[in-house]
Amino acid sequence: MDRVLSNLGLAKRSGKIISGTEMVIEGLRNNTIHLVFLASDTEKNTTKKITDKTTFYEVSLNKNYTSNDLSQAIGGKNVHVIGIMDRGFAKLLKE
Incomplete structure (x- = not known):
């Protein structure tokens, strides 16, 4: 597991962190999300929705990992969207 995925855990x-499309979108609206991870194998509609929201709210988006990678990193199942709520962790994960 690479450094970013370890730090996600x-x-x-x-x-x-929060996970799930609707939870992350709500966090973006409330300005509590500082970085978003979107699985590279996410369906087209969800990808567009999250990409549009992160662009609108000027939040960085990382699409370098698959759903399986993200799920293993945080110990979940079928994880496609993760929002980082802490500025320090967001900065660490962007490096």
Whole structure:
């Protein structure tokens, strides 16, 4: 597992992430999300929705990992969208 995925797991254990399309969109609207991970194998409609929202709210978007990678990193199942709520973790994960 690479450094970013390991740090995603740490952020999850620290309670600094949310997952799920609607939860992440709500976080973007409330300005509580500082970085979004979108699985590269996410369906077209969800990809467009998340891409449009991150562009509108000027939040960085990472599409470098598959759903399986993200799911394993945070210990979930079928994870396609993750929002990072902590600026420090967002900065660490962008590097």
